[in-house]
Amino acid sequence: MSQELVSLTIDGVAVSVPKGTPIIEAAKQAGVLIPHYCYHPSLSAPAVCRMCLVDVEKAPKVMPSCVTTVTEGMVVHTQSEKAKDAREGVLEFLLINHPLDCPICDQAGECELQDFVFQEGQAGTRYDYPKRFNPVEDFGPDILYVANRCILCTRCVRFMEEVAREPVIECMERGDRAYIGITENAALDHPWAGNVVDLCPVGSLISKDFLHKARAWDLDKTASVCTGCSQGCNVMVDTRDDVVVRIRPRANLEVNRHFICDTGRRHYRWMNRGDRVEAPLVRLDGKLRATDWDAALERLAALVGEATGPVVVLASGRASTEALGWTLRLLDGKPVMAAVKVPLGDEAPLPGVPNLALRKERAPNGDGARLAGYTADWAKAIGAAGSAGLVILLDAELDDAEVAAVAGARLVRFATIEDDRLAGAELVLPVTTVVEENGTFVNRDGRVQRYMQARSAPGMAQPAWWVAAGAWELGQSGRAAPGTGSEAFAALGASIPALAGLTHGELGLTGRTLETAGAAR
């Protein structure tokens, strides 16, 4: 799109947009949302739903705003009789065969058909014939197709064809017999196929995982970042009664556009685990006993102070940048070997979007750790643990061999999950997970992105940075630990130069790429 600007008027509001912009996008700048179904900014525009028809002065008939590009001096009306009649007609046609089973439909409350009919549809119907019926079809591991609700917008077809490039679904039959069909013996099992559920404007393509779990209006939605890999896709965490029930993509045109992979989508059950460490545990008389935070922080400061050999930090790739930075700040002046554990998997790209894939590194903050001074040489750090003066486990999940390697050392656990194998620890500090705190991750391209607290922390759990900073404060005279995640982040610049001057506020909801991007790798 060229930067040459075109001026036009939409519903009386003058806007200037780049040449080549479709009316529907220009309207957004005028604060006008033109109702639409088939149009989606990340897909081609076929102009088939006919919902976005607008009245353009001097045009012989109503024009589809999704494919009609702006021209200089164009005057567009979305609320004229002509435009409203056109939309009302389309809504009536869309509803004649729609089952109107909103009370049992997962999409209700976030359904574009419901929204627009409520907004400007007719109260009754003139159609008094039996409705078309087709059975529900199983389309894949997590996807059901409810044909009766389908409005044939073909967003799903276009996603699989243009973006996933695995065209296994297609519009079948013709006329009012048409439905979305799937190739024989094929399934919607592409690693990114789940996006068709989000793309579907109605409740036709639905997730088996989410089926009947919640009504849309009962969900609390929180902006977050996916923890599935180092891509750092922006997501929305949906919770119901403090339980995470769904992960959905959140638009970020520079990272993941409107998509997330199925691995990321499924990666939420661990957030709801019940076997959490809920109180600080300190070793007294050979046994771990529950205590309060004051005692726990004092003990942590003492253990760090007493350490005679090098301190080994074993961090999880899911630890926040704040936690990683403040843990090292606590160890300032000590010989430290810090490593981050990043599980590996196969890469699964989304062909239609450049630089978007489920990455090999299956943790969200490996790059944040490297930036903070952690090494990727996990094996070396594990090897050094046996002879370390102190081992700090920053919520890293250890396999049995790794447990054996750290068993002999003095061990401090920043922990989310109870682990009987590590019963010999000196101190266990209950910390929060990504959905229970505010923090940041740095993705593989050096983009720093915020995530927000989506549910309450269990028991006495606190963010790991709060714990590390609290113990650090005890060794300082007159220097106070940060009180909020934002303060904790703002202070990181002192020890991590790449982050100097950055604040949570500046990152906004879509993050910012560091100028030294990639330098940490």
Place this chain on the structure above:
Amino acid sequence: MGYPHPSHPKETVVLSQYFGDAGARSFDGWVQRGGYQALKKALAMTPDQVTEEVKASGLRGRGGAGFPTGLKWSFMPKHSGKPHYLCCNADESEPGTFKDREIMRWTPHQLIEGCAIAAYAIGAERCYIYIRGEFTEATRIMQAALDEAYAKGALGDNVFGSGTRIEMVIHRGAGAYICGEETALMNSIEGKRGNPRIKPPFPAAAGLFGMPTTINNVETLASVVHILNRGAAWYKGLCLSNPKSTGTKLFSVCGQVARPGNYELTMGFPMKDLIYELAGLRPGRKLKAVIPGGSSVPIMTPEEAESALCDYEGIQEKGSMLGSAGFIVLDDSADLVYEIYRLARFYAHESCAQCTNCREGTAWTVKILERLLKGEGKPADLDLLMDLGENMTGKTICVLSDSCAAPVMSGIRKFRADFEHYLAGAKSPALVA
């Protein structure tokens, strides 16, 4: 000659001169009848000269839209650096129309020659002839003629030694009416579902396989042969009324007439003569209605038909359209509501299902008409049909939806009594057996 009956003296026989003459089907037979002279003449001209000649002739698209052919050709980019394509639309599926089939059946080389001239004019090295799937006989004859044309050097890498390369391929349709819509046709050739595309981009900018493409009807391309042979001035002179409508046109006449068939008439010929004299009503019958342009156009009353002149403007003046000139003539024995229902059912069956208004509107229209014919209609149904027709007109990507609405809306407007007959409780024997 003539087929299925000898030409009427009032016909102007150009395209249909060899209808019924099987000897014209072979390459040699066609050459003996003056064939391939036009192509040779064209090859000696520049492509632009050919285009100008066609422009000057006033030839307009015979597929239905009536767009000036030479002008269409001139939209093709020069020096685009991309391959250009010519598509010949032989997917003649419009109910009531059967002229292209006869051209292909009797004079396949006439079409091949026309295609070759057009391909040369637009700089296309490849031409696809998209033949309706049901036309098995026409396809067989066309394929045989194509093979012969290659063998005789009229097609191939070096057409008649001119150095010009023209390839021609037959692509068979699979039975979808909508594939006669030019962009759906291109999708179909590409192996995709035959859905019409949104325009712009127009085919001349991005058509078949995304390349500059011209698409012309069979009759249009066949006419080009005669324009080249006999000159634009001669063709332009074939005009009885409006100078914007020139040349001859094949009129397919079917329905309740005594002599159904194709009639080749000079543009501007009185419709009255075509119906009463050439095709003729059956003895003792009176004219009830005429659908002149294939089934997609508004229905005409006898008064409108009798006063109309058969060209693009003449029929438009009387509230309908020339379209493909497939005349469906109905006499006083016809049940107009039933006929309209049959047409609507056709469109509902053939809707590609892309656009909401068409997918749902055509099917709903059929349901209402069906109920009406069963004697179960409601007084509000006619208004509803009109309203649905309004919502189906000018709102979709292609005009299939408009085509369904046209006969219904014009039928209710002009033949309301027929509908009220059913509202009063009459039942159609065809639906209530």
